[in-house]
Amino acid sequence: MEKQVEPYHPEYAANRVKSLLERLEEELQQALMRWFTEFLDDLIGVKKIAKDEPLPGFILARLNDQVWWKTWSEKLAEILTSNILSAMRAGSHSAGRQLAMNLSWDYIQPAAVEWARQNAGKLVTGILPDIQTGISQIVTAGLSEGKTIYQIRDEIAGLRNDAEQTVFPDWRAARIARTEVIRAHAQGAKLGYEESGVVRGMRWLDGQTGACPKCKELHNKTIRLGEKFYIDPKFGDGLPPRHPHCRCAVAPVTLDQVKYLPTDHPLRNNRRNSIEEITDIQAYTEIGGVRVTGERLRHAKFGHPESTSQSLQELINRIEGSIQKPGKFNDVRHYIQDKSGKWWVIVVSPGEGSPFMVTFHRVHKPPKK
Numbered sequence: 001m002e003k004q005v006e007p008y009h010p011e012y013a014a015n016r017v018k019s020l021l022e023r024l025e026e027e028l029q030q031a032l033m034r035w036f037t038e039f040l041d042d043l044i045g046v047k048k049i050a051k052d053e054p055l056p057g058f059i060l061a062r063l064n065d066q067v068w069w070k071t072w073s074e075k076l077a078e079i080l081t082s083n084i085l086s087a088m089r090a091g092s093h094s095a096g097r098q099l100a101m102n103l104s105w106d107y108i109q110p111a112a113v114e115w116a117r118q119n120a121g122k123l124v125t126g127i128l129p130d131i132q133t134g135i136s137q138i139v140t141a142g143l144s145e146g147k148t149i150y151q152i153r154d155e156i157a158g159l160r161n162d163a164e165q166t167v168f169p170d171w172r173a174a175r176i177a178r179t180e181v182i183r184a185h186a187q188g189a190k191l192g193y194e195e196s197g198v199v200r201g202m203r204w205l206d207g208q209t210g211a212c213p214k215c216k217e218l219h220n221k222t223i224r225l226g227e228k229f230y231i232d233p234k235f236g237d238g239l240p241p242r243h244p245h246c247r248c249a250v251a252p253v254t255l256d257q258v259k260y261l262p263t264d265h266p267l268r269n270n271r272r273n274s275i276e277e278i279t280d281i282q283a284y285t286e287i288g289g290v291r292v293t294g295e296r297l298r299h300a301k302f303g304h305p306e307s308t309s310q311s312l313q314e315l316i317n318r319i320e321g322s323i324q325k326p327g328k329f330n331d332v333r334h335y336i337q338d339k340s341g342k343w344w345v346i347v348v349s350p351g352e353g354s355p356f357m358v359t360f361h362r363v364h365k366p367p368k369k
């Protein structure tokens with residue numbers, strides 16, 4: 001199953017991102033192999049990239065040089081991050097097409113950058129130790145066979161043009177590229193759904209010929225936004241891909257579509273469990289036993305890039321502080337200034353159909369006390 005490369009789900013072509021993703025896969029694979037060649041060039045001293053060290057034992061010295069490894073792991077992380085971000089942007093584009101909405105990348109980007117960096121970091125942690133081990137084995141075996149450091153260097157140099165090499169093989173770069181582009185696209189789509197404020201859940205799209213049994217099983221499964229389609233300790237984060245080389249897709253389940261689901265369908269439940277989960281106008285959150293509807297909270301979370309995450313956190317803290325004391329307030333207003341000097345007011349007040357409404361507005365300046 002691992003070796004099976006699924007065809008792209010037709011949804012990718014329908015959202016007009018298929019050729020872009022194919023190109024990104026290709027570019028990432030090539031960039032990874034280019035990184036590996038440059039890494040080897042630097043290790044054997046053909047090109048002095050990270051460090052100039054002309055002593056005969058320099059390969060051994062570099063293998064033990066933490067700063068040197070850090071330089072190369074940062075280069076690798078950079079390549080991965082930028083490619084992941086491009087695929088995430090394609091994902092948010094897909095979300096926009098699926099919802100027939102214009103989603104602004106400016107609002108999505110901060111969360112995307114954070115996710116891309118984290119995921120790239122995880123990937124580097126998976127890739128680098130294997131390369132480190134592979135090279136060390138060549139050196140150790142060479143030394144025990146009585147080879148000179150120059151012979152060992154030539155052996156390492158030979159990896160650059162060896163299609164059969166196993167230290168960082170081409171097929172591994174291809175697998176990483178295919179898997180990570182689909183993964184990043186799904187994450188970008190999810191961020192787009194959250195940004196939209198009209199999406200309650202996600203549907204898995206597969207059921208095509210060439211899909212593996214695990215993927216077929218997930219076809220048409222719906223989950224709430226933020227939940228996982230599957231839990232597999234060995235692979236994935238609950239979204240596509242289900243396995244390496246998987247090319248399943250996701251589609252949004254909008255608030256409008258939720259109305260047509262059976263009354264006992266889990267997506268009909270309006271309850272949310274944390275303040276971060278409030279992204280649609282029908283949802284509510286229970287904190288300290290009090291329901292809070294979040295009509296405009298999502299604006300603070302996604303809609304206003306000038307409102308820094310620090311000031312947002314302050315806003316949320318204030319709401320949480322207020323609703324910890326139910327009954328103690330009536331139409332409470334908090335004024336807060338963001339980093340750019342703009343003022344906001346949050347209003348926590350009794351709402352229709354649920355105890356409290358939380359709304360956000362931009363204000364010119366707070367009233368004098």
Ligand SMILES: [Zn+2]
Nearest residue numbers: 215246247248
């Ligand atoms: Zn699949």
